[in-house]
Amino acid sequence: MDNRKGQALLMKLLEGEEIRAVLGSRQGMAKSLPEGEDYLMITSQRVMAVWREETRHRQVTAPLGRIDGVEVTELVRDYKPLVTGGLFMLAGVMVPWLAALFNLNGIVAWLLAIVLVVLGAVTASAYFVRDQMAVISFRAGGVEASLPLRSPQAVRGAHALTIEFFALTAPPPVPDSRSAPYALQSPNGGPIRWTRDAQAPALTVVPAAAHEGIGLGQGAETPPQDNK
Numbered sequence: 244m245d246n247r248k249g250q251a252l253l254m255k256l257l258e259g260e261e262i263r264a265v266l267g268s269r270q271g272m273a274k275s276l277p278e279g280e281d282y283l284m285i286t287s288q289r290v291m292a293v294w295r296e297e298t299r300h301r302q303v304t305a306p307l308g309r310i311d312g313v314e315v316t317e318l319v320r321d322y323k324p325l326v327t328g329g330l331f332m333l334a335g336v337m338v339p340w341l342a343a344l345f346n347l348n349g350i351v352a353w354l355l356a357i358v359l360v361v362l363g364a365v366t367a368s369a370y371f372v373r374d375q376m377a378v379i380s381f382r383a384g385g386v387e388a389s390l391p392l393r394s395p396q397a398v399r400g401a402h403a404l405t406i407e408f409f410a411l412t413a414p415p416p417v418p419d420s421r422s423a424p425y426a427l428q429s430p431n432g433g434p435i436r437w438t439r440d441a442q443a444p445a446l447t448v449v450p451a452a453a454h455e456g457i458g459l460g461q462g463a464e465t466p467p468q469d470n471k
Contacts, residue, residue, distance in 0.1 A: 261287045264407045266379070268294065269393045271400035283379065283390040285408055290381050292388035305383035307412055315401050317377040320370060328367025335359030377401065381408075 256262070264285045267277035276282060281294035291304045335356045342352035375391040379401040392398050 256286065257288060259287075260289070263287060263411060264404050266390060266397065266400050266404045268375075268391055268397055271394065271396035272403055281390055283381075283388065283404070285404065285411065287411070290383075290388055290408075292381070292390055294390050303386060303388040305381065305386055305388060307408075309383040309386075310381050310408070310412070311384070312382040313405050313408060314380045314382070315377060315398075315405060316380070317398065318373070318375065320373070322370065324369035325367050328363040328365070328370075331359050331363030331366060333363075335361075335363060379404070 262284060265273045265276060266283045267273050268281040270277045270280065273282075276284070281292075283290070283292040283294075285291075285307075287307075289304055289306055290310060291302075293300070293302045295301075335358070338352055338356040338359065342349070375393050376395065377392040377398045378389055379392060380387050380389040390401075392401055
């Protein structure tokens, strides 16, 4: 069993804790813990990461409430290996020509040329073959849980994981006060009736107890009835 898989088995979930998202360093977003690769996992309570760093295997766990920042850093290709490799290959091609120019023909010159060409090809290949493409980091004070991303799908998964994290930790929405979920009442505790003042375009509130019929305006009187 892979050592990182064994470490995953040791990280038992807390009571009521649920796995929300898993990101593998090569596989990207996954439904279960990936085997044989680094990974980062978000649960309903914690962020947990297991990754390889040179000669060490690191494991970091932090509560969701302590995470104060998420960073996704995409690495830019470095042209130095390409330039250095090209110079080595050029030197390898020039060695036999210089040896012939100075009458130094021999197997040593050809061996040196072959070594320089091979060394240049290996150096230049570092530009095309990269160990990692990006890094995602969750910071919690002085603790940082990082995951090297080694494939394009892992980089896309890192952005999806960031959205999932903020959706999980976002505070609940505040209800709009303009649409209060309760019935309005007048100061005396009775129901109210909405009416429009003829001299003001704004709606005014008239207590229901002030009128028996339909309100005609704020402070309006009930019209007299015809006894005929």
